[in-house]
Amino acid sequence: MTTKSWQEKWIRNDTVLWRLASDRVVVLRAGGQDVLSLDPTGRAVWDALDRPATLQELADRLAARYAAPRDQVERDVHALLLEMEHLQLAARTAS
Amino acid sequence: MRPTTEDVLTSVAGHGIPGAMGRWPDEPLDASGWSSLTSRVRAQRLSGLLVESIASGSLPTTPTQAEAAAEAHFHAACDSLRLESGLLGVVETLQAAGVQARVLKGSAVAHLDYPDPAQRLFGDIDLIVRSEQFDDAVAVLSENGNHRRYPQPRAGFDRRFSKGTSFRTADRLEIDLHRTFVMGPYGLRVDLDEVWRTESRFELAGRSLSALDNEVRFVHACFHAALGDVVPRLVPQRDVVQMLLSNRVDVARVRSIAQHWQAEPVVARAVAYAWQTLRIADVTALSSWAHRYVPSDRAQRELAVYTDLNGSYAAKSLAAIRALPSVRDKAAFALCLTFPERAYVTGRHSGPRDRWQRGLRALALRRQRA
Numbered sequence: 001m002t003t004k005s006w007q008e009k010w011i012r013n014d015t016v017l018w019r020l021a022s023d024r025v026v027v028l029r030a031g032g033q034d035v036l037s038l039d040p041t042g043r044a045v046w047d048a049l050d051r052p053a054t055l056q057e058l059a060d061r062l063a064a065r066y067a068a069p070r071d072q073v074e075r076d077v078h079a080l081l082l083e084m085e086h087l088q089l090a091a092r093t094a095s
Numbered sequence: 096m097r098p099t100t101e102d103v104l105t106s107v108a109g110h111g112i113p114g115a116m117g118r119w120p121d122e123p124l125d126a127s128g129w130s131s132l133t134s135r136v137r138a139q140r141l142s143g144l145l146v147e148s149i150a151s152g153s154l155p156t157t158p159t160q161a162e163a164a165a166e167a168h169f170h171a172a173c174d175s176l177r178l179e180s181g182l183l184g185v186v187e188t189l190q191a192a193g194v195q196a197r198v199l200k201g202s203a204v205a206h207l208d209y210p211d212p213a214q215r216l217f218g219d220i221d222l223i224v225r226s227e228q229f230d231d232a233v234a235v236l237s238e239n240g241n242h243r244r245y246p247q248p249r250a251g252f253d254r255r256f257s258k259g260t261s262f263r264t265a266d267r268l269e270i271d272l273h274r275t276f277v278m279g280p281y282g283l284r285v286d287l288d289e290v291w292r293t294e295s296r297f298e299l300a301g302r303s304l305s306a307l308d309n310e311v312r313f314v315h316a317c318f319h320a321a322l323g324d325v326v327p328r329l330v331p332q333r334d335v336v337q338m339l340l341s342n343r344v345d346v347a348r349v350r351s352i353a354q355h356w357q358a359e360p361v362v363a364r365a366v367a368y369a370w371q372t373l374r375i376a377d378v379t380a381l382s383s384w385a386h387r388y389v390p391s392d393r394a395q396r397e398l399a400v401y402t403d404l405n406g407s408y409a410a411k412s413l414a415a416i417r418a419l420p421s422v423r424d425k426a427a428f429a430l431c432l433t434f435p436e437r438a439y440v441t442g443r444h445s446g447p448r449d450r451w452q453r454g455l456r457a458l459a460l461r462r463q464r465a
Contacts (some may be wrong), residue, residue, distance in 0.1 A: 023165075
């Protein structure tokens with residue numbers, strides 16, 4: 001990861017439709033047909049993206065919450081963020 | 096005493112409301128009881144409140160039951176999203192044609208009145224448009240590939256007299272396009288200028304949508320709860336309690352609107368029924384008034400048009416004619432229904448004679464009761 005990627009902040013894409021469904025989140029792009037489902041881990045990241053946060057901040061928060069190894073959490077969250085960006089569920093933000 | 100399925104169902108419908116005296120079982124329901132409960136929960140669109148009842152520990156379940164409830168809610172939540180996606184498309188289409196629309200019920204109430212919109216599920220897209228734009232809205236929706244489910248009796252009838260009409264989209268979603276709140280006398284007395292005077296707004300996928308303002312939305316919830324079905328459904332009753340206990344509703348304005356629209360019997364019935372069904376212990380000024388309210392003989396006859404098991408379209412039409420203010424309107428209404436266009440009759444009745452006979456039977460039934 002570059003220095004830039006450490007400083008970048010991420011946030012939910014607020015132009016998608018979503019609902020909490022028990023321990024999951026279901027998401028649909030407006031006008032889309034396919035509902036995407038985030039599992040409990042994905043939901044935790046989704047919840048944390050309600051305001052802009054860097055990968056480091058997200059990893060710190062989730063590692064503490066799940067009492068999981070910080071490096072492992074960071075790698076997993078980074079992979080998930082890239083996937084969510086690809087699916088237009090999350091975006092990098094300037095702020 | 097062990098609570099019945101009905102007790103548990105209404106407890107689910109009232110879950111999370113302060114003062115709701117839920118009756119819960121001490122242990123998980125057996126297979127038969129669970130099957131009966133989940134089928135009623137599905138029919139009443141209460142899966143969001145069911146999973147919350149389980150998560151909070153109010154409703155004990157087996158792990159398999161909890162998993163099944165979560166799965167059912169997952170699918171219901173997906174359906175709500177598809178409807179909201181459809182709603183955004185419909186609003187955009189209408190706006191592009193210069194038609195103003197406000198979101199009614201489902202999505203608007205879910206986002207404006209519930210702490211988590213997943214608690215409030217819905218099954219169709221409900222919008223209200225101005226009477227003078229109703230025909231334009233129908234034309235635009237029809238031109239955009241939506242199928243109008245029922246034709247109007249004669250040109251101009253829906254714009255002047257009806258509650259609205261329904262469409263089915265290419266994706267098989269249902270759109271209820273309203274002009275007023277209900278068919279019949281209570282719908283005709285709704286002051287549509289008051290409905291359109293102010294608004295509430297909510298965000299959906301980054302778009303700002305218009306809804307009824309807090310008090311008009313509450314009165315509409317009362318119409319839905321009290322007049323929507325012969326046996327009031329649980330979700331509209333929950334809406335009534337949810338809104339009233341949110342402290343965002345100006346009760347004095349609600350009373351003023353109800354009086355002005357001659358809808359006090361509707362508001363009183365909705366509030367009293369919801370308080371009783373959901374077993375709400377807390378007493379508010381409006382719930383206290385609703386329990387004391389005694390409708391006049393005329394109001395009871397008008398309510399019966401909506402709440403009687405034998406209530407019919409013809410009975411609502413007859414009551415509507417009585418409620419219309421001018422002789423000219425009464426004549427126009429009667430003319431439209433007595434001599435409808437062929438498209439309206441086709442599929443509803445076997446012919447004009449059948450239509451007359453149904454109307455006469457409804458009239459005779461009402462006369463017998465009188």
